[in-house]
Amino acid sequence: MKILQINKLYYPWIGGIETIARDIAMYFNKKDDIDLVNLVCQPQGKRKKDGVDGVVTHRASSMGIVKGMPVSIDFFFLFRKLVKETDLIFIHHPFPLTYIAYWLFGRDKEVVVWYHSDIVKQKFLRKLFDPFLRYTLKKATHVFVSNKTLLQTSYILPQFVEKCRVIYFGIDVDTFRKDSTREEESNAIIKTYGTPLLLSVGRLVYYKGFSYLIEAMKDVNAQLLIIGNGPLKDELSELIRKYNLEERVHIIDPVDDLVPYYHACDIFVLPSSESSEVFGIVQIEALACGKPVINTALPTGVPEVSVDGKTGLTVPPKDSGALSDAIRTLLEDRDMYQKYSEHALIEVEKRFRKELFFSQLERYLER
DSSP states (O other), X not given: OEEEEEOXXXXXXXXXXXXXXXXXXXXXXXXXXXXXXXXXXXXXXXXXXXXXXXXXXXXXXXXXXXXXXXXXXXXXXXXXXXXXXXXXXXXXXXXXXXXXHHHHHOTTSEEEEEEOOOOOSOHHHHHHHHHHHHHHHHHOSOEEESOHHHHHHOSSGGGGGGGEXXXXXXXXXXXXXXOHHHHHHHHHHHHHHOSSEEEEESOSSGGGOHHHHHHHGXXXXXXXXXXXXXXXXXXXXXXXXXXXXXXTEEEEXXXXXXXHHHHHOSEEEXXXXXXXXXXXXXXXXHHHTTOOEEEEOOSSSHHHHSOBTTTEEEEOTTOHHHHHHXXXXXXXXXXXXXXXXXXXXXXXXXXXXXXXXHHHHHHHHHO
């Protein structure tokens, strides 16, 4: 089977969807009976072809990213060329250009869609591309989603519920276990930032809700480390200065290995404030290290991953006061903390192992 996997961007660009696309590419590329090729765009620049991770990746030239989407005419030329040798098109949504390209050049090909989220912020753009999206969803053999909540809250998926398949994302649990080397690294992190230590990870963009977490730190006697980069870095740094939190709130660039940071922290916080945050893979990674999670009650899969009262606490989005209350509760109630920590490890083994993710996905693709 020849699979053409399509997404906006690909590693080394860092993002939740890019992580999933990379995992899928690396897994299926090892199969003797499957030949998977990536078609993505450059963030900006000329067309490029490479073999990162041993996977052939075609990167269409792009004039840059506007409103979260690469602007690329070259994408259509590459799609038309590559689709001729393809048995199955695997689309990661949202990427509106793909649906026009599919309607123009790929209608005779089998297609599946991983529907990661609705287009939330650019509603005019959504209306513009909606007819092409609906056409593709009607043609799709399967529509994969990462959580049950999205099936209920999406503006469009209930119309195609009979072909929707819920598959939770998975991680390689063994890679998150603490060993002697990582213990030394974790101890060094604790020595650098102090305790108790709160950790949050993600791109510094509007829907991650970091501003609410920073504001919550006014009422929390702890250290906060945010790992990420993005367009809001200066704005968030200014907020830290505004609240005189320079000695307790720190923002650092993305790191190669997050595991020592997960083990070093006491609590992981996902303060996302908009429905663009659909799942939050970093939650699973923190749970795999036995860390309770504080997340927000978004109408997405976020609270479905770490469950309120079981592996952590869930608070209303955009509520700094509720965030600070939850943080203080977990830091002060050690019995509650221990219970959530133990359940975290159990839930990851039961629901979020990478082996389970791929066995389900492979079964549907074989059909």
